[in-house]
Amino acid sequence: MRLQEILSRLTGLSRRKSTQAILDGRVRIDGEVERYPRRELDPQSSSIEFDGKSLEFKKQATVVYLINKPAGYLSAMTDDRGRKTLSDLIAGKIEERVFHVGRLDQGTSGLLILTNDGDLAHLVSHPASEIEKTYLVKIRGKLDDAQLQTVRDGITLEDGFTTSPARIRLVRSDRETTTLRLILHEGHKREIREMFKALGKSVVSLVRISIGGLDISLVPRPGEIKKLGKKEIELIKMGSKRKSQER
Known part of the structure; x- marks a missing residue:
């Protein structure tokens, strides 16, 4: 996982604030200041400190949710300006600490993946996967x-x-x-x-x-959330290999 993602998950800071904290030298990895937000590391085998306090990464069961984001919500978990975020949509509906994969701008609606699976997030968001x-x-x-x-x-x-x-x-x-x-x-x-x-x-x-292979019919109503099973998660991964003939 990238350091900025790990810090966001462990502290509840937004991705932007986590990135800035790393750039400001507030994070140490194995005793050394780390200023590269995109550094890849295993949070379970590395010592991570934030503002001098040790952070403990507790392994969670992997979950993947599909959400139909309505227009008017930010693709963020927190917002300094008090605008509506994904946290408002999932409050009381998702117990696990999750993050969004990619983003839709505030005026755009539709499918967004929420998960705590860093590998899946990387697969879906990386251009080389061609999902x-x-x-x-x-x-x-x-x-x-x-x-x-x-x-x-x-x-x-x-x-x-x-x-x-x-x-x-x-x-x-x-x-x-x-x-x-x-x-x-x-x-x-x-x-x-x-x-x-x-x-x-x-x-x-x-x-x-x-x-990928996931369609909005799985969550047809704005604000609707669905926890995905193994077969549905596999449909996401299959999307990187699909080559439609549509023109």
Whole structure:
């Protein structure tokens, strides 16, 4: 597990605050100050101190939950500004201490994985795994064939990041809006909204409807939570090998 994830789990600090604490030199590993938040280590075989106090990592049973995040909630467990977070959604429903895998921005709804399994989290979030995430995107206006091809080829965004090739197809269209089905396997910050911004289009609504082999039908209602079994967890892992022919 990465040090920032371990510290967040053991202290209850947000990932951002855990990262800053490490950068500030407040964490020691085996007696030595460690300032690299992404350092990989086994928390059960390493001595971890935070502000001079020893932290004990207690092994928990591995759990994986699937949640349908409503729009308006942050993909975070805490927030300094008092905004609604995942902790508000899972209060009284999930007993284990879990963290979210990847994120959906505040205005985006749909599937999000919560777990205490660091290996699974790494698999799902790492671009090399190529686990596909599917979204329904409603935009204002329409895309012509050239613009659709630009999405398929990859778009250079305002910050200089170039998206990986994506799969996209029309779902429905009316006078003012168009709904598209978009499949990606990466997670650059606000990537989808920035993609359409680069095409001169604004996003009206954005919903993640699948992760790997898991579909939103498992948790169809906003705020709904489901504890996943072994077969369902395996569907996530299988997603890294799936190659749809959809274009």
